[in-house]
Amino acid sequence: MGHSHDHSAENNNKSDYQLAFAVFINVLLTAAQVVGGIFSGSLSLIADALHNLSDAAAIFIALIARKIGNKIADDNYHFGYKRAEILATLLNSTTLIVIGGFLIIEAIKSYFNPTPIDGWIVVWVAAIALIIDLATAVLTYFAGAKKSINIRAAFIHNVSDAMASVVVIVAGTLIILYQWYIVDLLATILISAYVIYHGVILLMQSCRILMQAAPADFERQNIISNLTSEFSLSKVLSLKAWQSDDNTTHCELVICADKTPDLDALKSYLHNNFAIEYCIIEIR
Structure with a gap:
C-alpha cells in the first residue's frame, strides 16, 4: 500500500507541475496578445487575450482547489475538502460568463467606433497563441481532465481558446485579403458566445453538486x-x-x-x- 501511495503522490506532483507551467505560458501569451491587439487595433485579439488570462486564472484556481481538496477529513469537515474543487469550478464558470458578456458589449461599442486593423499582426500573434493554447490543453488534459470537473473546467478553457485563436486567424486573413474589418467584431462575438456557452454548462454542473442533486445519469x-x-x-x-x-x-x-x-x-x-x-x- 505504501508503494501505491507514493506512486499516487508522484503522479499528483507531476500534474501539479504541468498545471503550474500552463499558468506561466498563458500569462506570457496574454501579455503578447494584449500588445499585439493594441498595435494592430484588433478587438478580437484582445478578446482572445482576456480569455487566455482567464485560462491562467482558471488553471491556478484549479491547482489550489485540488491541493485543498486532497486534504483528509477532520473534526470540522467530516466529508473532507473535495468540494473545494466544485467551488473552484463555480468560480471559473462564472468568470467565463462575465468575461464573455463584457467582450460582447465591447464588440458592439467598437462597431459604432471602428478603427483600422493590421491583419498581419493579428494573424501572427493568433498563430503563436494557437500553438500555446494546444500545448496548454494537452497539459491540462493529462493533469486529470478526465477524472475531475475542476481540471476539466480548465481544460475546456484552453480548448475553447484554441478554437478562438483559429477564429482570430481567419478574421485576420479576411482583413488582409478583403479589408473586411467587420469580421473582427463578428469573431469577437463568436468567441464570446462560445465562452459563455461553456461557462453556463460548467455552472450548471457545479450547482447540481452543490445543491445535492442526484447524478445526471442516476436511474x-x-x-x-x-x-x-x-x-x-x-x-x-x-x-x-x-x-x-x-x-x-x-x-x-x-x-x-x-x-x-x-x-x-x-x-x-x-x-x-x-x-x-x-x-x-x-x-x-
Whole structure:
C-alpha cells in the first residue's frame, strides 16, 4: 500500500507541475496578445487575450482547489475538502460568463467606433497563441481532465481558446485579403458566445453538486427495481442520492425486508453496478 501511495503522490506532483507551467505560458501569451491587439487595433485579439488570462486564472484556481481538496477529513469537515474543487469550478464558470458578456458589449461599442486593423499582426500573434493554447490543453488534459470537473473546467478553457485563436486567424486573413474589418467584431462575438456557452454548462454542473442533486445519469427506479429483486426486499421506501464531488456518489436507502439482507453484499452491489461509493441503509 505504501508503494501505491507514493506512486499516487508522484503522479499528483507531476500534474501539479504541468498545471503550474500552463499558468506561466498563458500569462506570457496574454501579455503578447494584449500588445499585439493594441498595435494592430484588433478587438478580437484582445478578446482572445482576456480569455487566455482567464485560462491562467482558471488553471491556478484549479491547482489550489485540488491541493485543498486532497486534504483528509477532520473534526470540522467530516466529508473532507473535495468540494473545494466544485467551488473552484463555480468560480471559473462564472468568470467565463462575465468575461464573455463584457467582450460582447465591447464588440458592439467598437462597431459604432471602428478603427483600422493590421491583419498581419493579428494573424501572427493568433498563430503563436494557437500553438500555446494546444500545448496548454494537452497539459491540462493529462493533469486529470478526465477524472475531475475542476481540471476539466480548465481544460475546456484552453480548448475553447484554441478554437478562438483559429477564429482570430481567419478574421485576420479576411482583413488582409478583403479589408473586411467587420469580421473582427463578428469573431469577437463568436468567441464570446462560445465562452459563455461553456461557462453556463460548467455552472450548471457545479450547482447540481452543490445543491445535492442526484447524478445526471442516476436511474432511481431502475436501481430500486434491481435491489428489490436481487435481495428479495419487501419494499424500498426511500432512495436518495447526492454527490460530494463529481466522482463520488452517496446514497441513503430505507428498505422493508422480512429477512435482514447481507448489508455488505448490498453495498458492494450498489458500488459495482451503480457507482455508489457510500450508502447509509435503514431497515424498517
